[in-house]
Amino acid sequence: MSARTRGQVRVVGTGLLGTSIGLGLSSLAVDVVLDDVSPSTLALAVDYGAGRRSAEGDAPAVVVVAVPPDVVAHVVRAELERFPDALVTDVASVKAGPLAALRAAGAPIERYLGSHPMAGRERGGPIAARADLFLGRPWVLAPHADSTSEQAAVLEALALDLGAVPVRLPAERHDDAVAIVSHAPQLVSSLLAARLVDAPDHATDLAGQGLRDTTRIAGSDPALWVQILSANASRILPVLSDLRDDLDAVLAALADPAAAGAQRSLADVLAAGNDGVARIPGKHGVDLRTTTLTVLVDDRPGQIARLLTEIGELGVNLEDMRLEHSPGAPIGIVELAVTPEVAGGLEADLQHRGWRVA
Amino acid sequence: MSARTRGQVRVVGTGLLGTSIGLGLSSLAVDVVLDDVSPSTLALAVDYGAGRRSAEGDAPAVVVVAVPPDVVAHVVRAELERFPDALVTDVASVKAGPLAALRAAGAPIERYLGSHPMAGRERGGPIAARADLFLGRPWVLAPHADSTSEQAAVLEALALDLGAVPVRLPAERHDDAVAIVSHAPQLVSSLLAARLVDAPDHATDLAGQGLRDTTRIAGSDPALWVQILSANASRILPVLSDLRDDLDAVLAALADPAAAGAQRSLADVLAAGNDGVARIPGKHGVDLRTTTLTVLVDDRPGQIARLLTEIGELGVNLEDMRLEHSPGAPIGIVELAVTPEVAGGLEADLQHRGWRVA
Numbered sequence: 025m026s027a028r029t030r031g032q033v034r035v036v037g038t039g040l041l042g043t044s045i046g047l048g049l050s051s052l053a054v055d056v057v058l059d060d061v062s063p064s065t066l067a068l069a070v071d072y073g074a075g076r077r078s079a080e081g082d083a084p085a086v087v088v089v090a091v092p093p094d095v096v097a098h099v100v101r102a103e104l105e106r107f108p109d110a111l112v113t114d115v116a117s118v119k120a121g122p123l124a125a126l127r128a129a130g131a132p133i134e135r136y137l138g139s140h141p142m143a144g145r146e147r148g149g150p151i152a153a154r155a156d157l158f159l160g161r162p163w164v165l166a167p168h169a170d171s172t173s174e175q176a177a178v179l180e181a182l183a184l185d186l187g188a189v190p191v192r193l194p195a196e197r198h199d200d201a202v203a204i205v206s207h208a209p210q211l212v213s214s215l216l217a218a219r220l221v222d223a224p225d226h227a228t229d230l231a232g233q234g235l236r237d238t239t240r241i242a243g244s245d246p247a248l249w250v251q252i253l254s255a256n257a258s259r260i261l262p263v264l265s266d267l268r269d270d271l272d273a274v275l276a277a278l279a280d281p282a283a284a285g286a287q288r289s290l291a292d293v294l295a296a297g298n299d300g301v302a303r304i305p306g307k308h309g310v311d312l313r314t315t316t317l318t319v320l321v322d323d324r325p326g327q328i329a330r331l332l333t334e335i336g337e338l339g340v341n342l343e344d345m346r347l348e349h350s351p352g353a354p355i356g357i358v359e360l361a362v363t364p365e366v367a368g369g370l371e372a373d374l375q376h377r378g379w380r381v382a
Numbered sequence: 383m384s385a386r387t388r389g390q391v392r393v394v395g396t397g398l399l400g401t402s403i404g405l406g407l408s409s410l411a412v413d414v415v416l417d418d419v420s421p422s423t424l425a426l427a428v429d430y431g432a433g434r435r436s437a438e439g440d441a442p443a444v445v446v447v448a449v450p451p452d453v454v455a456h457v458v459r460a461e462l463e464r465f466p467d468a469l470v471t472d473v474a475s476v477k478a479g480p481l482a483a484l485r486a487a488g489a490p491i492e493r494y495l496g497s498h499p500m501a502g503r504e505r506g507g508p509i510a511a512r513a514d515l516f517l518g519r520p521w522v523l524a525p526h527a528d529s530t531s532e533q534a535a536v537l538e539a540l541a542l543d544l545g546a547v548p549v550r551l552p553a554e555r556h557d558d559a560v561a562i563v564s565h566a567p568q569l570v571s572s573l574l575a576a577r578l579v580d581a582p583d584h585a586t587d588l589a590g591q592g593l594r595d596t597t598r599i600a601g602s603d604p605a606l607w608v609q610i611l612s613a614n615a616s617r618i619l620p621v622l623s624d625l626r627d628d629l630d631a632v633l634a635a636l637a638d639p640a641a642a643g644a645q646r647s648l649a650d651v652l653a654a655g656n657d658g659v660a661r662i663p664g665k666h667g668v669d670l671r672t673t674t675l676t677v678l679v680d681d682r683p684g685q686i687a688r689l690l691t692e693i694g695e696l697g698v699n700l701e702d703m704r705l706e707h708s709p710g711a712p713i714g715i716v717e718l719a720v721t722p723e724v725a726g727g728l729e730a731d732l733q734h735r736g737w738r739v740a
Contacts, residue, residue: 142590156740159678160715162588193584201585204577209596214655215628216570219562219621221657226551227559228661230520232500236662237595238567242655250649254639261636263577268629270573275626278619281612291608297572297600299579303586304594318509326694328703332687342686347703357509382509 027052028181031085034059034078034110036099038069040145041115042090043153046074048186051155057082069150083107086178089114093251097125104132111175113139117202118255119166119195137171139179140164140198141188142206148245156187163188166195203259210241210249211264217242270296314343315367317360320380328358331379338373340366357382385410386539389443392417392436392468394457396427398503399473400448401511404432406544409513415440427508441465444540447472451609455483462490469533471497475560476613477524477553495529497537498522498556499546500564504601514545521546524553561617568599568607569622575600628654672701673725676740677716677732686716692735693718698728715740 033049035042038060046056046069056075060066070077087103087110089096096116103112104126112135116122119138126133143161145152163183165176180190193201217239220228253260274293277286321327328347335342344361362370371381391407393400396418404414404427414433418424428435445461445468447454454474461470470493474480477496484491501519503510521541523534538548551559575597578586611618632651635644679685686705693700702719720728729739 142588144590144592159740161590164588191584191587197584201582201588204581204585205589205593208577209574209593211632211651212570212574213592213596214652214658215625215632216567217656217658218628218651218654219566219625219658220661221654223562223661224559226549226555227562229549229663230500230522230556230559231563231662232502232519234502234571234599235563235567237598238571239655239659239662240595241592242652243659244652244655246649246652246656249652250645253636253648254645257636257639261633264629264633264636267573267577268626268633270576271622271626271629274569274573275619275622278611278615278622281615287608287612290611291604293569293576294572294600294602294604294607296576296579297597297602298575298604300572300575300577301597301601303578303581304589304597305587324699326691328700329687329690329694332690333684336684336687341682342705345686345703345705347700 027054027185029054029086029185030178030181031055032057032083033075033182034082034084034087034103034107035075036060036087036089036103037091038065038074038150039090040148040150040152040157041141041143042088043069043072043074043150044143044155044157045088045090045115045186047072047153047155048158049182050075052185054185057084065150069153072150072153074150074153084110086110086182087112088182089116092248093118093255097122097129100136101126101129101131104135108132110135111178112136113179115139115141117206117252119164119198121255123166123168123195133168134170134172135175137168137175137179138166138195139183140166140202141183141186143188148248158183159187161188162191164198165190165192166198167192168195199256199259203256203263207253207256207260208263208267210244211253211260212267213239213242314361315364317362317367317371317374318382319358319360319374320382321356321358328356331358331374334374334377334379335360335370338370340370385412385543387412387444387543388536388539389413390415390441391540392440392442392445392461392465393433394418394445394447394461395449396423396432396508397448398506398508398510398515399499399501400446401427401430401432401508402501402513402515403446403448403473403544405430405511405513406516407540408433410543412543415442423508427511430508430511432508432511442468444468444536445470446540447474450606451476451613455480455487458494459484459487459489462493466490468493469536470494471537473497473499475564475610477522477556479613481524481526481553491526492528492530493533495526495533495537496524496553497541498524498560499541499544501546504599504603506603506606516541517545519546520549522556523548523550524556525550526553557614557617561614561621565611565614565618566621566625568602569611569618570625571597571600572602672719673722675718675720675725675729675732677718678738678740679716689716689732689737692732692737693728696728696731698724 032055034057035046036059050056057078058075059078089099091099093116096114141158141163143157183190277289346359390413392415393404394417396416408414415436416433417436447457449457451474454472499516499521501515541548635647704717
């Protein structure tokens with residue numbers, strides 16, 4: 025596979041994101057040069073194979089600034105000045121603030137186009153980096169009045185090289201979106217996990233997958249997140265204020281569950297949760313854009329291949345699929361997600377061919 | 383492997399938990415008889431291999447009541463009367479209420495010992511059942527003043543047969559514990575997911591793993607959970623009241639992030655989240671039996687069928703499989719779960735055949 029990215033790429037900041045970008049591009053033989061204020065972090069990223077050390081004579085076509093949020097605007101501005109022929113981007117989680125700061129500082133923002141790959145891990149640093157960190161993840165590009173579509177295309181090529189899915193979204197709309205899908209969840213997860221600090225051992229010993237999942241991101245780095253949350257505070261505030269109103273209704277219902285309307289109040293919150301989960305695209309929960317068929321198959325090698333071969337013969341493209349196989353059960357369960365238009369026909373065709381559709 | 387469980391086991395209620403118990407015990411050749419008020423649910427569980435239909439002459443040593451919370455006490459009492467030689471348990475999520483109700487009704491509670499396996503899924507019904515649902519999960523036994531240690535040992539044997547980790551905990555302490563580790567997380571996840579109901583598409587399209595994990599259990603059945611939450615309301619209330627107090631501090635900080643103490647306030651919540659996550663004991667939730675291979679496939683009809691056909695040709699049986707397909711991405715990601723013994727050979731064989739194994 026050859027790279028879509030043309031020319032040298034300079035990565036400033038070799039933490040989790042910067043090193044992951046370097047690893048991914050280097051694996052495609054892109055010339056990646058790395059820089060970091062910490063010599064030991066830089067050495068680790070170089071050793072790890074993310075690129076070579078920056079040096080005199082570097083001539084990057086693209087500079088990717090992957091530094092903590094509170095210094096993004098400052099570093100982007102310095103890079104714009106140092107490399108007057110380069111397109112400069114950053115990967116920070118908040119986009120409106122840095123753009124406004126650069127504009128206010130009189131930086132040459134016609135060569136700046138912010139981005140935000142929707143990928144991360146609870147652990148940071150180059151050692152946590154992965155070339156496939158961005159695989160299948162949205163990579164937001166935030167065009168502005170002074171950027172060009174050609175510049176966006178250059179960054180889209182870079183995102184595609186890393187396996188990401190480029191999405192163009194203006195800074196304000198991006199920041200509104202991440203307040204809902206990333207920043208509010210971070211705070212809610214932290215608030216929930218905080219309940220465990222003083223919990224007795226016999227309680228934490230009962231922790232199941234639900235608690236683990238809901239609190240996983242509460243393990244994130246507080247120093248990084250204070251910066252992110254502060255930078256997007258005005259957009260997170262209304263999301264969590266609404267949540268607080270709903271929480272107050274829940275508290276009232278729990279205080280007197282036998283009161284008129286209390287059960288209904290709890291059911292409303294739980295049902296709204298169902299509806300919210302259904303809005304998330306993809307493998308999780310129900311996808312409104314797809315219909316799921318459940319097929320029972322014998323638990324023998326080749327059965328699922330035969331099913332999928334027949335679906336291919338019927339000309340149907342699967343949107344998603346999941347196999348469930350309970351050890352000891354004589355049958356497996358295959359869930360097929362297809363577009364609603366083809367679901368009815370597929371069900372009839374499969375039943376006609378002798379498959380058991382539940 | 384031979385079963386520790388002695389004698390016939392009767393399972394009343396063939397939903398997710400009852401059918402999973404039946405599947406697991408049947409795989410160990412325990413004589414399992416099944417009953418359910420719904421003939422179609424019962425038929426599905428029998429077809430699935432969870433046991434045989436209950437009949438005249440059944441003589442269970444143990445009766446497991448796996449019915450919705452609001453009818454647990456009623457059904458347990460009926461089973462105690464119908465099978466005067468059996469030990470009766472239930473698997474409901476709240477333990478103090480049923481015990482008190484049985485005691486108040488004058489039921490022979492010297493043959494009742496409640497239990498609660500800490501396992502579940504967002505989806506219910508026999509079709510979602512799995513013999514390995516309880517693997518590595520705590521299984522609480524709630525001894526009381528009129529139960530014996532020998533009875534607890536009988537249920538511990540059953541739990542061990544299902545791969546669970548038995549834990550003895552009095553009903554009140556159990557109910558306090560699950561308020562923190564299960565019931566509060568359910569409500570918080572629902573409250574968070576509810577933010578997505580009116581979110582714009584460009585926001586939900588950016589959903590990442592953090593949002594998916596924090597909202598996964600918000601997909602749970604509202605009717606079931608209203609019963610659970612109502613039955614344990616007095617214990618959930620203080621947990622969520624504390625959370626509301628912390629949330630109010632967060633809202634104040636977000637309203638004026640530049641104010642003195644605001645950053646500190648956010649950092650405190652995030653750090654408390656770190657500390658809370660650190661209280662969760664490690665690794666109960668990982669799948670102990672399988673290794674996962676990740677294969678990248680082109681997003682065209684027939685590709686996955688070809689992959690699975692080749693896996694079948696290689697004589698490998700899949701334990702589980704999941705397809706991830708990000709809309710607009712040129713590739714899909716297939717996660718194949720196989721037994722550890724065959725994983726290495728399969729990876730090499732697939733790469734040899736030209737598949738991209740990540």
